[in-house]
Amino acid sequence: MGDEITNKLGQQVYNKLPMLDLNLLRVFCTVCQHSSITRAAEQLGLTQSSVSNAINRLKHALECELFIRVGRGIEPTAIGTHIFDTVQPMLDTIEQTLMGIKAFDPSTSKRVFTIYANEAVIDLLQPQLDNALAHLSVRVVLRNSPVFEAEQFQDLQMQKVDLVIDIVPPKLKMFSCQKVAQERIVCVVRQGHPVIKNHLSRDDYFAAEHVMYRFHRDNMRVADIIANAPLPQRTLYSEQSSLLSMLSLISKSNAIGIAPYIFTQNYAELFKLTLLELPFETRPIDLYSIWPTKHALDKSCIWLRKTIVELIEKAYNLST
Structure with a gap:
């Protein structure tokens, strides 16, 4: 099937190549990346109608369907996927080559x-x-x-x-x-907590109410990401989108939370907080650029x- 697609497409492209506008391929690949005419138009700085027109021109030039509608979005057909897989690396190579030529001086650049x-x-x-x-x-x-x-x-x-x-x-x-970089996560409680003092047991951790940081990766909260084994459900006291707000709320309540050690250490004295090791096996958090x-x-x-x-x-x- 793959060879049939390649042969058919290759003959069509060969016959149409002298008249083919290669800019259409850039538009096509951008639509493939986003599965959306709207988002592709935004990235390219074009109107939606211009992007749709470009896709239709390429479709008629190659005499084959390039996309099918799936739900609210679009996905490339088998031929469309083959074109994208072949052309996109070439476009990336061209862009990298041109970027590598352009000089950059941070002392004079206004970027x-x-x-x-x-x-x-x-x-x-x-x-x-x-x-x-x-x-x-x-x-x-x-x-x-x-x-x-x-x-x-x-x-x-x-x-x-x-x-x-x-x-x-x-x-x-x-x-x-x-x-x-690498960071470890600790449990944070207020000084003078009525139950949790200088040691945190597993029972006390899961019995407490939790202030949680509204930050999800791989559809998981940070505690679930760093735990070496699945964790029981915690009781939600509050959900905060700011770490500082979370620390402030912990300092005024009996709820507890987890936070990066270095960040929390810098504010522990200000908010009168105690930092404790988590009562379950964890792995450190890696930071990636x-x-x-x-x-x-x-x-x-x-x-x-x-x-x-x-x-x-x-x-x-x-x-x-």
Whole structure:
């Protein structure tokens, strides 16, 4: 079946190649990546009608269906998938080559980079970043990561952000990553807690009410990600989208929570908190720098990745 598709498509492309607008292939591949005309149009800076028209022109040029509708979205046909798998790596290679040629000087560039990171990373990284960029023209803006990872990868793919720092490595080949740090998670209780003192038992942990951080990866909360075995259900006291708000609420209640050690240690005295080891086996949290694979040779992105790795290493070394 694959050979039949390849042979049929190859003959059609050969016959049409002198008249084929190769820009249509870029539009087509972008639609494939997003499974959406709307999101593809947004990334390309075109109207939806322009993208639809481009797909129709390519469809008529190749004399074959390229997409089928599935639910609210679209997916490529067998021939469409074959075209995408063949053409997209070529487009990426072209883009990488051109990016590698373009020079980048952070002392004169007015570019503004955007990075997604969680609150704990931003809290550590921002002072280091301010010092590093003090005498440069380039700017780097740190923004809180979306609650769900699908949104941040979509924004990375659409170039709304340049880099993501996250606790879960990407699963798709269109993204590359590098491990940049490791953090352990601790339990946080207020000083003077009526039950939990200087030691936390498993029974006390699961009997307590929990302030939870609204942050999900792989459809799991952080506690479930770091636990070596499935955890029993916890009683929800409150859900917060900010770590600082979570720590503040814990300091005013008998509820408990979990948080990154270094971040929480910096605010333990302010909020009068006690940090305790978790009463179940856990693994540390890894932090990854994540970027689009096609930007591997982009000199500006190479500078950004190198700078962020160096600053994160410095920030974590100073805090341990």
